[in-house]
Amino acid sequence: MTRQNDLPFSELFSAYAAGTLDAGLALLVETQGALRADIKDAVGQSEAVAGAFLEMTEPAPMRAGALESALAQIDALEASAPAPQAGGPVDDGEMDQLPEPLRYAIAVSGNHETWSTAAPGIHRIALDVGSQMEVELYRIQPDAAIPRHSHGGQEYTLVVTGGYTDSSGSFGPGDLAVKGPEDTHRPVGDAGEVCFALIVRDGAFRLTGALGVVQRILGRR
Amino acid sequence: MARIAADQSREAFAELFAFFAPRLKAYMLRLGAGEQEAEELTQDVMMTVWRKAGMYDRKQASVSTWIFRVARNRRIDVQRRTTKPPLEPDEPMLRPAEAEQPDSAVSRMQMEEQVRAQLATLPEEQLALLQAAFYDGLSHSEIARSHGLPLGTVKSRIRLALARLRGGLDDPE
Numbered sequence: 001m002t003r004q005n006d007l008p009f010s011e012l013f014s015a016y017a018a019g020t021l022d023a024g025l026a027l028l029v030e031t032q033g034a035l036r037a038d039i040k041d042a043v044g045q046s047e048a049v050a051g052a053f054l055e056m057t058e059p060a061p062m063r064a065g066a067l068e069s070a071l072a073q074i075d076a077l078e079a080s081a082p083a084p085q086a087g088g089p090v091d092d093g094e095m096d097q098l099p100e101p102l103r104y105a106i107a108v109s110g111n112h113e114t115w116s117t118a119a120p121g122i123h124r125i126a127l128d129v130g131s132q133m134e135v136e137l138y139r140i141q142p143d144a145a146i147p148r149h150s151h152g153g154q155e156y157t158l159v160v161t162g163g164y165t166d167s168s169g170s171f172g173p174g175d176l177a178v179k180g181p182e183d184t185h186r187p188v189g190d191a192g193e194v195c196f197a198l199i200v201r202d203g204a205f206r207l208t209g210a211l212g213v214v215q216r217i218l219g220r221r
Numbered sequence: 222m223a224r225i226a227a228d229q230s231r232e233a234f235a236e237l238f239a240f241f242a243p244r245l246k247a248y249m250l251r252l253g254a255g256e257q258e259a260e261e262l263t264q265d266v267m268m269t270v271w272r273k274a275g276m277y278d279r280k281q282a283s284v285s286t287w288i289f290r291v292a293r294n295r296r297i298d299v300q301r302r303t304t305k306p307p308l309e310p311d312e313p314m315l316r317p318a319e320a321e322q323p324d325s326a327v328s329r330m331q332m333e334e335q336v337r338a339q340l341a342t343l344p345e346e347q348l349a350l351l352q353a354a355f356y357d358g359l360s361h362s363e364i365a366r367s368h369g370l371p372l373g374t375v376k377s378r379i380r381l382a383l384a385r386l387r388g389g390l391d392d393p394e
Contacts, residue, residue, distance in 0.1 A: 010354070010379060010380070010383055011354070011360060011361055014354040014355045014358065014379075015354075015358050015360065017293070017355050017358075018293065018354070018355055018356060018357060018358025019293035019294070019296045019297045019300075019358055020357075020358030020359070021358075023297075041332070044281075044282070044329060044332065045332055045336060045386065045387070046355055047282065047286050047289065047290060048282070048283065048286050048332060048333045048336045048337075049336055049340070049351060049355040049356075049386065050286070050289050050293070050355045050356050051282070051283055051285035051286030051287070051288070051289040051290075051333075052285065052286075052336055052337050052340050053351075053352050053355065053356040054241075054244055054245070054248060054285050054288065054289045054292070054356070055244070055285040056340075057244045057247045057248060057251075058247060059243030059244050059246075059247055060243050060244075060246040060247040060250055060259070061243055061246075062242045062243055062246055062260065062263065063260060066238075066242060066260065066263075066264070067235055067238050067239070067242070069264065070234075070238060070242075070264055070267050070268065070271075071231060071234070071235075073264070073268055074231070074234070074268070074271055077268070077271075077272070078229075
């Protein structure tokens with residue numbers, strides 16, 4: 001188990017800034033940035049570094065007439081009707097409190113009414129953000145427990161609202177926990193408030209308890 | 222940028238185009254685009270800059286950083302080439318800061334100035350690695366392979382460089 005401070009995070013931020021980070025992890029970085037000023041600053045700094053490199057880049061001359069062609073496109077743009085506005089963010093009561101990047105991802109996925117039940121008091125939806133990884137939003141009711149499980153690969157868990165506790169500690173809004181194949185845990189939602197958590201994982205999630213056997217037999221979802 | 226947003230100033234756009242279009246094209250070429258594609262992607266990016274100029278907030282980022290983001294998002298679109306049409310044209314990262322976002326600990330303007338000033342003083346070996354990581358978007362292990370360096374050396378040089386950019390702030394790593 002690693003807390004954020006132990007990780008080589010500049011690598012997440014640099015890949016994010018450059019645009020090469022996996023879409024699921026990019027959503028995680030954006031959501032965490034909306035929750036925490038230190039993360040937002042780290043992202044801003046990484047993008048400033050990239051912006052400075054753009055400025056320092058040796059220019060490659062555009063073809064003759066490139067500017068005229070751009071200005072002609074602008075004229076055409078202004079002559080056409082304004083682009084229609086897309087629908088607003090998901091309006092689902094308690095989901096209004098989620099940070100904008102996450103609401104946007106939920107809206108894009110278009111499945112916010114199809115929560116599946118993972119265990120009593122534990123619901124989840126898959127977020128389709130074009131990730132190569134598995135991206136899910138969990139809704140954990142107070143005192144509800146996710147059955148003990150291990151991980152096929154890396155699992156990143158970002159607490160968005162509320163909190164949960166497992167044997168490695170308590171996690172609140174903005175906290176990111178990273179677990180590897182060696183870790184098993186049984187997270188329990190903290191009392192008092194529903195916990196939303198964004199989970200991004202690059203390997204199969206395996207349940208290890210008794211309920212896990214049932215799930216393996218039934219297949220996931 | 223303000224003149225583009227407020228007055229639809231074509232003169233201001235032409236100035237911006239003269240500086241940034243050739244650099245954006247160089248960026249696209251660097252990413253592996255062909256000559257024709259680089260030219261077209263650059264035009265796309267400059268068109269987005271025109272349309273979204275009103276979203277630019279000078280307190281949040283320098284013009285270079287903002288335009289880089291537009292180009293970066295274009296790059297992501299091209300890479301994904303998803304079958305799904307884009308649902309919404311407003312990239313979240315281009316929006317001005319919203320009330321729900323936390324306050325930054327430092328002024329963005331100061332931070333950007335600091336980054337620029339410190340980048341100019343970095344030794345070439347650190348600068349090259351920062352460029353590979355933040356501009357080309359390579360992972361540390363990819364950089365180690367492409368530069369023929371041990372992974373630990375890559376990590377420590379980038380860490381040193383970032384510590385410099387933060388101007389003596391504690392390196393959180």
